[in-house]
Amino acid sequence: MELLCSGKQMQEIDRYSIQEMKIPSLVLMERAALAVRDAVLRRWKPGGRIVAVCGSGNNGADGLAAVRLLSQAGCPAEAILAGSEEHETRECRLQREILVNLEIPVHRAAGDAYDKIRGAQILIDAVFGVGLSRNVKGTYARMIEAVNQADGQVVSVDIPSGVSADTGKVLGCAVNAAETVTFGFRKLGQILYPGAGCCGKLTVAEIGFAPVPGTLSEELAYTFVTEDLDGLPQREADSNKGSFGKTAVFAGCKNMAGAAALCGLSAYRAGAGLVRLVTEEENRMILQQLVPEAVMTTLERNRKERIAEALEWATVIVLGPGLGRSEEAGEEVRQVLEYGMKHPEKPVAADADALNLLSENPQWRIKGSGNLILTPHPGELSRLLGRSVEKLKEDFPGAVRDCAEKYGAVVVGKDSRTVVSEAEGPVFVNTSGNSAMAKAGSGDVLCGVIAGLLARGVPARSAAEYGAYVHGLAGDLWVREHGCQGMTAMDLSECLSRLWF
Numbered sequence: 001m002e003l004l005c006s007g008k009q010m011q012e013i014d015r016y017s018i019q020e021m022k023i024p025s026l027v028l029m030e031r032a033a034l035a036v037r038d039a040v041l042r043r044w045k046p047g048g049r050i051v052a053v054c055g056s057g058n059n060g061a062d063g064l065a066a067v068r069l070l071s072q073a074g075c076p077a078e079a080i081l082a083g084s085e086e087h088e089t090r091e092c093r094l095q096r097e098i099l100v101n102l103e104i105p106v107h108r109a110a111g112d113a114y115d116k117i118r119g120a121q122i123l124i125d126a127v128f129g130v131g132l133s134r135n136v137k138g139t140y141a142r143m144i145e146a147v148n149q150a151d152g153q154v155v156s157v158d159i160p161s162g163v164s165a166d167t168g169k170v171l172g173c174a175v176n177a178a179e180t181v182t183f184g185f186r187k188l189g190q191i192l193y194p195g196a197g198c199c200g201k202l203t204v205a206e207i208g209f210a211p212v213p214g215t216l217s218e219e220l221a222y223t224f225v226t227e228d229l230d231g232l233p234q235r236e237a238d239s240n241k242g243s244f245g246k247t248a249v250f251a252g253c254k255n256m257a258g259a260a261a262l263c264g265l266s267a268y269r270a271g272a273g274l275v276r277l278v279t280e281e282e283n284r285m286i287l288q289q290l291v292p293e294a295v296m297t298t299l300e301r302n303r304k305e306r307i308a309e310a311l312e313w314a315t316v317i318v319l320g321p322g323l324g325r326s327e328e329a330g331e332e333v334r335q336v337l338e339y340g341m342k343h344p345e346k347p348v349a350a351d352a353d354a355l356n357l358l359s360e361n362p363q364w365r366i367k368g369s370g371n372l373i374l375t376p377h378p379g380e381l382s383r384l385l386g387r388s389v390e391k392l393k394e395d396f397p398g399a400v401r402d403c404a405e406k407y408g409a410v411v412v413g414k415d416s417r418t419v420v421s422e423a424e425g426p427v428f429v430n431t432s433g434n435s436a437m438a439k440a441g442s443g444d445v446l447c448g449v450i451a452g453l454l455a456r457g458v459p460a461r462s463a464a465e466y467g468a469y470v471h472g473l474a475g476d477l478w479v480r481e482h483g484c485q486g487m488t489a490m491d492l493s494e495c496l497s498r499l500w501f
């Protein structure tokens with residue numbers, strides 16, 4: 001597991017290390033600057049000039065210290081001050097004074113500063129770090145634009161200036177870096193888009209922060225690394241199909257069999273023992289061909305009773321893929337969700353049209369109790385929350401958490417970085433996967449994977465996290481072998497069978 005920080009959490013780790021653990025601020029800073037120096041030296045070519053654009057906070061101080069170290073390494077390096085002396089932090093003033101004492105050039109952001117930026121072979125971006133708190137304007141914005149327009153390669157210190165370390169939002173304008181050297185932990189703003197797209201190559205330098213205090217470490221967001229797959233239950237040697245759950249998939253309105261097939265197949269490929277597709281009679285033939293391993297309940301008559309029987313039979317319930325938004329679908333979704341509320345021992349994963357119907361019918365008063373998983377994409381999340389997509393994208397993890405609170409659910413907010421959250425506690429941010437997966441049917445596969453994991457006995461929250469992670473790994477496997485355009489959801493589902501999890 002890899003812990004991820006918001007900007008404020010990082011500032012707290014900084015404060016705790018310096019003020020409570022008494023690790024000198026300048027020791028941390030020197031190590032940060034050494035890491036930046038090394039990154040720059042790997043790119044620098046003899047004859048090229050290095051220009052650091054520095055703010056007046058400690059990010060700027062890191063940049064000034066890096067200029068000193070590069071100059072001492074024999075490179076022509078100089079600094080431009082984007083901020084004013086009155087706003088300098090103690091460290092920033094000290095680093096600037098050291099440069100002046102050593103006769104290393106330090107310029108104001110005026111006159112020929114813009115020519116210097118244009119003429120640099122390497123630009124060090126040290127305008128703002130995790131302390132950025134509002135939109136970038138004035139001289140700062142002009143400096144950032146000049147850095148982006150220059151031909152030199154940009155190395156950002158800690159985070160590209162202008163990117164919010166909390167949300168990945170671009171606050172006005174932001175540097176587009178070739179490389180970002182960050183300290184201690186990756187920040188949420190480097191993982192979430194658009195910030196993630198500004199970082200270029202991202203490296204984490206260990207600079208000697210104190211261990212995160214317990215109270216704070218419980219709040220930090222996290223992502224998975226491949227070793228985390230070892231946390232999933234193994235398939236016992238002494239088992240049979242009944243050992244891996246009975247998964248009922250309520251999916252596919254008339255002639256919409258594809259979503260049901262993708263979901264059911266993916267549940268099997270994620271380890272489910274027995275899958276029942278509950279669907280319309282019109283889908284029977286095609287589904288028997290696409291998923292011959294599934295048993296089937298069709299709803300041509302006695303709908304309510306047949307749904308009730310399937311619910312009684314199931315240990316895991318999936319609801320929504322390709323269901324449509326008809327009145328009948330509405331009745332079905334309501335019946336299944338109400339059943340789920342009365343049977344907390346049976347996890348329910350609701351996706352697609354089930355989410356749309358849920359948002360249209362607040363009078364159902366659906367509230368899960370740890371067993372309900374909702375998997376909305378931003379459009380569905382917007383409807384569930386009654387908040388515009390634009391607004392919720394300003395703080396996607398926050399919106400996912402609000403949805404979790406509203407519906408008493410584990411919410412899997414699907415996006416370029418899928419976020420899993422409950423009403424309280426840390427968020428999980430998925431870092432596997434790629435843009436080849438931005439295609440119809442991907443969500444049906446994800447829902448199936450989550451169901452398969454639930455059927456293996458993985459608790460709801462973990463099934464949601466591992467589901468997102470494994471789904472992304474399957475997409476990454478495809479792209480490594482075939483490139484990023486041609487994958488279909490069926491290809492994605494097939495890749496699941498080739499992963500170890």
Ligand SMILES: NC(=O)C1=CN([C@@H]2O[C@H](COP(=O)(O)OP(=O)(O)OC[C@H]3O[C@@H](n4cnc5c(N)ncnc54)[C@H](OP(=O)(O)O)[C@@H]3O)[C@@H](O)[C@H]2O)[C@H](O)CC1
Pocket residue numbers: 011014018024025026028029032055056057058059060062089127128129130131132133134135136137140157158159183
């Ligand atoms: N020993 C250490 O302290 C280490 C610090 N590291 C580096 O420090 C930065 C974080 O430094 P911090 O000073 O907290 O913040 P920034 O350098 O990012 O600068 C923010 C300052 O700028 C002001 N601010 C914020 N937003 C804007 C804006 N849009 N326009 C103008 N000014 C802005 C803000 O002032 P306020 O007015 O908001 O109070 C800050 O003063 C971290 O990223 C590291 O690079 C290293 O980790 C090494 C150890």
Ligand SMILES: [K+]
Pocket residue numbers: 059125126127128129156157158159160161
């Ligand atoms: K920066």
